[in-house]
Every structure is written in C-alpha cells, then in structure tokens.
Amino acid sequence: MYTFSHKSRQLQAELSAFMDEHIFPNEAAYAAQLHATENRFAPLPLMDALKARAKAAGLWNLFTPESHGQYCSHGGLSNFDYAPLAEMMGRVSWSPEVFNCNAPDTGNMEVLMNYASEFQREEWLTPLLNGEIRSSYAMTEPQVASSDATNIELSIRREGDSWVLNGRKWFITGAMNERTRLFIVMGKSDPHNPDRHKQQTQVLVPKETPGIQLIRPLSTLGYDDAPIGHAEIAFDNVRVPLGNVLLGEGRGFEIAQGRLGPGRMHHCMRLVGAAQRALELACQRAASRTTFGRTLSKHQSVREEIARSFSEIEMARLLVLKTSHKMDQQGVAASVDMIAASKTTVPLLVQNILDRCMQIHGAGGLTADYPMAEAFNYARWCRQADGPDQVHQMALGKQIIERYAERG
Template structure:
C-alpha cells in the first residue's frame, strides 16, 4: 500500500519517513481498523468496563513495536528521545492514525500521553524522567492531564483554583478537576496536575504550577466518569476527580513553582496540532464510508442510487475540497513548527485547531446523513467519530478563545492598512486629475456623464 504525500511538501519528507509512512498506512488499514470492533467488544458492559483494557490493544502494540512504529510524535531536533521524525512527517502519519480508534494507542501516540510525555521530556528533571517518562515511552503505563475544573470558567486558565499549599517538603492539594481524560484506565499511574500555588502573586500568570501526582496517592477520589454525547469512552474515560488534603513530595514539582503557564503553553500547542492531524484522517474515513453508501446498489431512494442524486455528489465534491484545504493548513503549521518552534507558530496552530475540527464535523455529518438512521447508530463508526471530534472545539481551549486572540492580533494591522488604503486612494485622485477623467458616481445618470 502506498501512502500519498502532497507534492508541496514531498521534498521535506525524508526517505526514512516515506518508508515509515507506507508502513503506518498498511498497519492502520490492515490491522487497526479491523481490530476496532474487537476493541469495542472486549470492553464489555457495566462496571467491569473500567477494570481492564482490551487485550487486542497489547497485540497491536506488539506488532507496532516490531514494525518500528513507536513514539513517532516526538519531533527530532527538540528531544533526545525522538525517533527522528519532524512535525511535518508525523503529521502525515497521524492522518492515518486518525482513521482508527486503536491506531494511536497501538503506536504509543495517543493523547493525553503524547502531551504528558512532551511535558516530561521538555521540562522534567532526570529523576522525573526515569520514574515516569521511561515507562510512558515504553507503553507500560498511561497518564492523565488534570487542568479543567467544574466550578470555574477554565477557558481562562487564570481561574484555576485547585490549591497547592507548601508544607515542609510537601505540597498539599485541595480542589477538584474534571474532563481528566485517561483517568479511568487501570493503567493510568500518574496525573499531571495544574493548580494555584501562589494566589497572592501580583502576576496572574505566575500563580500556577504543575506537579506530578501518582494516581494512587491517598486523598484522591474519582467521583464519576463523564459521558461524551452518551459515550463513556471506557476504559480511557474522562474523570471528575476530587483532591482532599493530597500530599505530594515537593520534588514532584515540574520546572519550578509558578511555571504552570509556561508548561501548559508548551504542552497544548503541539497537542492542538496533533488533534488536527488526526481529525484529517477521521474526515477521510468518513468520506470513504459516504462513498460506499452512495454506491450501494441496494439503496435506491426514489428509484435511483444515492450517487445519482445531484445533491449527494455535491456533498462529495465539497468534502474533497474541504479536506484537502484543511490538510494544507495543518501541514503549513507543522512546517512552521519544524522551522521556528511551537511558540513562534501560535497563529498557524490556532488556525488548524479551529478550522480542522469544524471541517471534520461537517464531512462526518454529511456521511451520517447519507446513511440515514444507520448513521446515528452503532452500526457505523460515524456517530462515535462525530462525538469525539466535537469535543475538540472545546479541548485545549474553546474555538472562541483562539478566534478572539487571532482577531485581536490581526486587527493590529488596522492602522497600517488604513494608511495604505488612504495613500492608494490619494494616488487614485492624482491620477484622475492627471488624465482629466471623472469617476462614475453611484446612482448618477451614466449617459449624461459621457
């Protein structure tokens, strides 16, 4: 199976990455996608869904390791732990991973572990890396990222209230978190927690810190698992968690007290682009399902196959255009991350973060509509895909926050472009006088002017 690389970026993809990309494509199509229903069946029903993880995942992980498909997300040039791929190269791979529910975890490239591993690789000390990064990179354990809180507007991270009070060589944590993705998995052994350690600091961006909390620490209660449009996402889960006088060694602080904002910005930027990359793959798979449906000779509403109805072909055409356009936005962000780093690529990352999930939702919804009742049922992957990607318009900051910041930054050009346009208009007036001509006025009698 040959994976397609857009011509615009082909010269930036190494021979090693091209070979790996073909292996990823074959692994996803021939191993992961067929295993997705097995994964779902092995989860089972009831409370037992949280007591184990499907064995098919471990089988897929073993196959992926043998194929060299492991931890591809860590970009070369930034981490010594990197397998040697750029953000662009991983972006092309992640598109394939996004076509399957199991593929990302099978290759140890699943959220939130990817972001958490980047935090530890970039900001963790050697002891923290040895204790937590190594087993995460080996796929032996999983992790959760705890930032969002139920009682405040977490879209503004300055509102985070979980209290971190230092007492001797420990921090005492009190508060609650929710949407703690990954917390339901019995393999989840470490929480990366953001809280407020210095509420009196005059700089609101220096009040927060990030600390490593072992999942089995006394005083932690998982109150419930939250549903996403009715899906509980077992065994991964999205936990609502309480901290009651949870004591954590001060040595578990990441980077230092008051460095929380610096860490989460370093974490969420790559996380946003990873989500966008996978969403392209989900949209591609939805389009494939739609094509299958509209070519089904047994489905003939009003005496014709669906493909013979003009509006359906219009859906297909629009979906193709929208996917291809969104892919270019994602790859542009990936290239700039490789060249300039995440901090200098905030605009491009935000563009991808906002645009791609909206595009994917639109394409998936068309596929759902083509399937009719089957589209919203468990008989296709479409309903679950839509529910998962809908969360991305909220995850890592809601669209509105990114749009507001982008709009504010773009509007800074207002005075500059106003001066430019006024200068152009002045030049136009000079030219009109030079050539002794008059402009036609709106609503005037054209013949009289002639």
C-alpha cells in the same frame, strides 16, 4: 514545500500496511471485547496484543519530535512528517494507543521531555515511553471558566517538605484507565502574585496518593471514551514531595502553553483522517444504495455534499500541513496564529463533514455500525478541549488586527 522526508514516507507505507492487516480487521473484535468486559476502563487483551505487534514493527512512539529523537528508535519526526501518520491513525478512533501515540499521553510525555528533571524522567517518562503505564493532565475545573487558565482554583501550597493539593478537576482524560499511574496537576500556588501568569504551578502526583478520589466517569454526547475515559477528581489534602514540582514554582502557565500547542495539532491531524475515512465510506454508500430508481450517487444533492466534503478535507489537510511546517521552522511560540487557525477551523469543518456523511448513511450513520458518530463526538469535544474556539478566535483576531492595522 510539501514534500515528506524519506523516513516519513517509509513509515507511512509501513503504517498503512499495519492498519490494513491488523487494525481495520479488528474493529469489530475490539468493540466486542470492550462491551464484554465488566470494567470498561480495564486494559483489553486485543489492545495489548496489537501494541506488541506495533512495537515489534518499529511503529512505536511515532509522535516523538526530532529534538528528542534519543527517546525513540526512528530518531524523531518533525511535526510536518508526523502529520500524515497521525491522519492514518485518526481513521480508527482507538488506534493511536496501539502505537503509543494517544492523547493525553503524547502531550504528557513531551512535557516530561521538555520540563522534567532527570530523576522525574527516569521515574515517569521511561515507563510511559515503554507503554507500561498511562497518564493524565489535570487542568480543567468544574466551578470556574477554565477557558481562562488563570481562573483555576485548585490550591497548591507548601507545607514543610511537601506540596499540599486541595480542589477538584473534571474532564481529565485517561484518569479512569486502570493503567494510569501519574497525574500532572496544575493549580494555584501564588494567588496574590501581581503577574497572573505566574500564580500557577504544576506538580507530578502519583494516582495512588492518599486523598485522591475519582468521583465519576464523564461522557460527551453519551460516549464514555472507554477504556481511556474522562473523569471528575477530588484532591483532599493530597501531599507530594517538593521535588515533584515541574520546572519550578510559578511556571505552570508557561508549561501549559508549551504543552497544548503540539497537542492541538495532533487532534487536528487525526480529525483529517476521520473525515477522509467518512468521505470514502459515504462514496461507497452512495454508489451501492438506490432510491427513486437510481443510485444515491446520481442524485445532485448527494454529489454536492460529496464535492463540498472533498474540498473541505483538502483545505483542512493543507492548513494542518502549513501550520506544522511553520512550527518546525519557527517554533511553537511563533506559530500561535496558525495553531489557533487550525484549532478553530479543523474540528468544526470535520464535524460538518461527518454530519453529511452520517446523513448519506441514513439512520445507520447514527449507530456504532459505522465510525462517523463516534468521530463526530470527537470532533465536537475538540472544539472545547485545549481551550474553546472562542478564546482562540479572540486571541487570533487581536493578533491579526494588530498585524495589519500597523500597515495602514
């Protein structure tokens, strides 16, 4: 069952070689450039150079699904075949952008592939696929519990030949980046519709549209995730043409559900890679450091932590692969149970693995000298991103109870 295609295996070998030659050796240089720049959300010369190398090597837009293979040179990959590639990229937090496979752009590109008009795809999808611009997905709001997407309040109303947007969004990934040119904005266009899942609409809003104000960059556990970043944004009488609507008025919730499923799995795929790298570093640390007259690797507690972490990584990886396989075979809608199981299990599991590996590294594990602290931040905010764990567990629990109760 778990056999990757020839195409995936070939790309895995090529990506692994690229990571060894160009990504891992440049981690320190990347950090130095980021800290030296006056604007932390400006493009980095090293990133641009690495992107050119990745594109020339054919390691570009690897996330593209088979159903839209016309948009990439490799013809598209299944979720299952993409999983090991995303895991490799997850070993270095910033590396997915090198291959044009970073959030939120991958999800936004899939939205445009699936729901945009031909004109919208030409205007926005093409430059995104080429890596010429970046994008953001504006859904979460500070004043309501956005875990229930029907709560969102940003107003989208028709006025003549325009949509007029008023409201506030926050934790909008990519909004601070200088190359971001497009916001996909979800708001409420029909608040009195008796079907609360048809009250929302999504529209395409160019970043430079008058009335948009970037209030501030936001951080998570002290990390600003530059140069991509997260932002709080105000929309004050922002006007865009009626033709900027995605799919149609009242179909915003439908788009959100279609977008977030694959995105949740991409996060889980990358997190497995972050955990695997942390485990390898912890083993190297345990074999090279001595306490109380023997190496850390000889201490029973360290061995137990390593064993537990290895086992949990294997469980997480298998859960991701099984979920990806079901998505490929039955579609996203039929796989919401496995997607929810992955989304609520993998980030927490990886968070705990990273915590153990940080502990084995002593105080150094808390610093930027090692990748674990930043990866821990990533795992932690993944438990909030794309819907908090509790919402998914509530929906999954209901589904499972109904499934098995009917057999009684």
